[in-house]
Amino acid sequence: MAELTLTDQFTTIFEAKTGSKEGLSDFQKGSFEAFNTLGLPHRKSEAYKYTQIARILEKNFSEVSVPLETSWDIAEIKERFYPVNEANHLVFINGVWKSDLSEIKSDANHLQISVISESELDLLGKVSNSSRDPFAQLNGAQFSGGLFFKAARNSDNIPTFIYHFLDAENTSISFPRILIDAETGSQTRVYEKTFVNGDAAALVIGMLESKVESNASVRFTKLQQYPKNVYAVEGIYASQDKDSRFHTNTFTFGGAVIRNNVVIDIDGENCEGHMNGLYVISGNTQVDNNTAVDHKQPHSFSNELYKGVIDENARGVFNGKIYVRPEAQKTNAFQSNNNIILSDSATVNTKPQLEIWADDVKCSHGCTTGQLDEDAIFYLRARGISKVRAKALMLTAFAVETLEEVKEELVKDEIESIILNKLG
Amino acid sequence: MLKIENLQASIEDKEILKGINLEVKPGEVHAIMGPNGSGKSTLASVLAGREEYEVTGGSVSYMGKDLLEFAPEERAREGIFLAFQYPVEIPGVSTTNFLKTAVNQVRESKGLKPLDAVSFLKEMKEKMKLVDIDQALLSRALNEGFSGGEKKRNEIFQMAMLEPKLSILDETDSGLDIDALKIVADGVNKLKSKDNATIVVTHYQRLLDYIVPDFVHVLYKGKIVKSGDKNLALELEEKGYDWIKDEEGVEA
Numbered sequence: 139m140a141e142l143t144l145t146d147q148f149t150t151i152f153e154a155k156t157g158s159k160e161g162l163s164d165f166q167k168g169s170f171e172a173f174n175t176l177g178l179p180h181r182k183s184e185a186y187k188y189t190q191i192a193r194i195l196e197k198n199f200s201e202v203s204v205p206l207e208t209s210w211d212i213a214e215i216k217e218r219f220y221p222v223n224e225a226n227h228l229v230f231i232n233g234v235w236k237s238d239l240s241e242i243k244s245d246a247n248h249l250q251i252s253v254i255s256e257s258e259l260d261l262l263g264k265v266s267n268s269s270r271d272p273f274a275q276l277n278g279a280q281f282s283g284g285l286f287f288k289a290a291r292n293s294d295n296i297p298t299f300i301y302h303f304l305d306a307e308n309t310s311i312s313f314p315r316i317l318i319d320a321e322t323g324s325q326t327r328v329y330e331k332t333f334v335n336g337d338a339a340a341l342v343i344g345m346l347e348s349k350v351e352s353n354a355s356v357r358f359t360k361l362q363q364y365p366k367n368v369y370a371v372e373g374i375y376a377s378q379d380k381d382s383r384f385h386t387n388t389f390t391f392g393g394a395v396i397r398n399n400v401v402i403d404i405d406g407e408n409c410e411g412h413m414n415g416l417y418v419i420s421g422n423t424q425v426d427n428n429t430a431v432d433h434k435q436p437h438s439f440s441n442e443l444y445k446g447v448i449d450e451n452a453r454g455v456f457n458g459k460i461y462v463r464p465e466a467q468k469t470n471a472f473q474s475n476n477n478i479i480l481s482d483s484a485t486v487n488t489k490p491q492l493e494i495w496a497d498d499v500k501c502s503h504g505c506t507t508g509q510l511d512e513d514a515i516f517y518l519r520a521r522g523i524s525k526v527r528a529k530a531l532m533l534t535a536f537a538v539e540t541l542e543e544v545k546e547e548l549v550k551d552e553i554e555s556i557i558l559n560k561l562g
Numbered sequence: 563m564l565k566i567e568n569l570q571a572s573i574e575d576k577e578i579l580k581g582i583n584l585e586v587k588p589g590e591v592h593a594i595m596g597p598n599g600s601g602k603s604t605l606a607s608v609l610a611g612r613e614e615y616e617v618t619g620g621s622v623s624y625m626g627k628d629l630l631e632f633a634p635e636e637r638a639r640e641g642i643f644l645a646f647q648y649p650v651e652i653p654g655v656s657t658t659n660f661l662k663t664a665v666n667q668v669r670e671s672k673g674l675k676p677l678d679a680v681s682f683l684k685e686m687k688e689k690m691k692l693v694d695i696d697q698a699l700l701s702r703a704l705n706e707g708f709s710g711g712e713k714k715r716n717e718i719f720q721m722a723m724l725e726p727k728l729s730i731l732d733e734t735d736s737g738l739d740i741d742a743l744k745i746v747a748d749g750v751n752k753l754k755s756k757d758n759a760t761i762v763v764t765h766y767q768r769l770l771d772y773i774v775p776d777f778v779h780v781l782y783k784g785k786i787v788k789s790g791d792k793n794l795a796l797e798l799e800e801k802g803y804d805w806i807k808d809e810e811g812v813e814a
Contacts, residue, residue, distance in 0.1 A: 511650070513650050514650045514651075514652050516612055516613070516634060516650075517646065517649070517650040517652070518652070518660070518664075519611075519633070519634040519635040519638070520610050520611070520634050520635075520637075520638055520643075520644050520646075521635075521638055521660070521661075521664040521720060521724065522635050522638035522639045522664045522665075522667050522668040522671070522724065523635055523660075523663055523664050523667050524635050524667060525633070525635065527663065527667065528635075531655055531659075531660065531663065532652065532654075532655065534654075535652070535653065535654025535655045535703075536653070536654060538654065539653075539654055
């Protein structure tokens with residue numbers, strides 16, 4: 139039997155899919171056509187210059203399917219919940235949202251949580267422009283049991299925790315999809331993390347869209363503490379109306395190859411858009427953060443801070459685009475990417491990219507890649523602190539700065555302890 | 563306490579110290595003076611164990627042990643303290659957190675239990691008075707955005723917390739106005755005892771009005787060319803370093 143290419147396999151998975159409602163099925167067909175037209179990023183694709191994603195995936199996923207059964211049992215799943223009573227705990231298994239395993243505390247008047255259906259077609263795939271992103275299109279074609287999350291003006295502002303459970307006993311793939319509609323004046327805090335059973339290669343093609351209406355606030359924090367058999371391409375696409383705030387925090391501590399695409403459209407005045415990230419990686423892990431903020435309206439602010447600590451053979455990639463359109467006068471847009479390399483074989487590729495068409499703006503970007511400051515290490519040692527401890531102090535201090543925007547103490551503590559474990 | 567014999571050191575193959583001899587006994591204050599580039603700071607750095615400097619000859623004995631065998635942190639734990647000329651800014655690490663780590667690592671090396679949070683705070687409050695340093699400053703990142711005076715006061719505060727046997731003050735007066743200088747000198751004097759010793763490295767005499775030395779040594783071109791009591795510092799102040807240079811020139 140001739141070996142199937144990955145795209146052939148996607149077709150098989152697509153054709154086997156059943157149960158999609160008619161309206162949705164049109165959307166999914168359209169997405170699949172778009173994916174087939176775009177194809178996987180080719181070898182010379184600028185957006186994937188440092189992560190040869192097609193080659194990597196072809197090599198590791200010669201036979202792949204969405205798991206039909208799970209080895210996770212209910213007790214195991216509930217044990218993983220953060221111990222917060224006043225919270226929504228939402229469970230995905232292999233990319234499919236499971237309402238029966240989820241615990242929802244919010245009143246339906248404040249927060250609507252349901253499976254993505256044809257009623258959301260006016261938003262789905264349209265929050266911001268993902269038409270050139272093959273993985274966004276692939277997810278659009280393949281997802282099932284997506285989560286629709288609609289926060290009303292009088293939202294109760296209790297946190298929502300999303301837990302993904304993956305089965306990787308055999309080579310697997312999943313397509314989680316989340317659609318957030320933050321209505322005018324609403325407050326939303328979402329935290330996301332993933333658990334994996336099994337050590338066969340697992341591929342996650344994830345997609346989150348968030349519409350942030352006027353004067354709404356959305357905070358989204360993602361913890362990617364993947365084992366080394368996980369490959370992921372995850373998109374976050376947001377668009378902001380006037381006076382809104384959007385924060386993303388992405389923490390990556392492991393995995394095989396992780397690609398994060400974060401895109402924010404600032405399509406209103408007086409908005410704040412924040413993108414923060416931290417990657418602390420070792421072994422052969424490769425993390426590629428690709429971000430873009432598009433200022434379409436005047437008087438808004440965006441800030442981006444990504445930090446990395448890269449050890450052994452790991453590789454960190456950062457690409458940050460800032461667009462300021464001619465109408466977007468008085469824009470303030472800042473970006474920085476700082477990396478510390480701990481071994482001779484660790485690599486960092488960092489590329490800021492600013493395209494500014496307006497003339498009355500404040501924009502800055504900066505990136506640094508280096509080793510630990512020897513003078514600082516000597517200073518600490520001269521006070522009796524061992525070399526190992528001195529390095530740990532400095533690295534953790536460097537890393538925890540990215541935690542400032544994580545407001546949920548339990549999550550913050552959890553991430554801090556991961557950092558201390560890895561660097562302390 | 564400290565015996566330096568014929569110490570020679572170089573950095574990047576450039577010889578800086580060309581045979582230093584110096585003995586320091588408990589309770590003594592030694593001033594090391596000299597023009598810029600004479601090797602004063604190099605001497606301080608070599609004693610503290612900065613690895614960029616290569617010791618090419620001679621010996622340093624401290625409390626009967628070969629000091630040069632020790633890593634910088636071991637020297638600190640044995641009671642050597644270097645007050646830096648340029649204290650390093652360390653973003654993200656608060657002075658309190660840093661000092662707690664330092665104090666406890668020093669204690670651990672002596673087989674003592676780490677100080678708990680309450681005892682540590684008590685200790686800190688006591689020592690803060692010595693150098694008139696503010697609590698708010700100590701919760702900030704170590705030296706980050708501190709003024710020159712704040713940095714130097716923080717150095718002396720650290721010295722007070724670590725209670726060294728031998729303190730080396732490297733140009734502690736540089737960048738200080740007279741009020742800050744008095745506060746810093748006052749702190750150093752309060753920490754003085756018959757069991758510990760101080761080496762004051764300075765370019766100018768004025769610090770020595772406040773920290774009165776028992777001995778003054780003049781370092782020039784990597785060697786101690788003149789030693790005396792505190793009057794030597796005054797003489798230097800009056801005649802300037804050209805006097806030494808001229809004398810040396812004649813001798814050479």
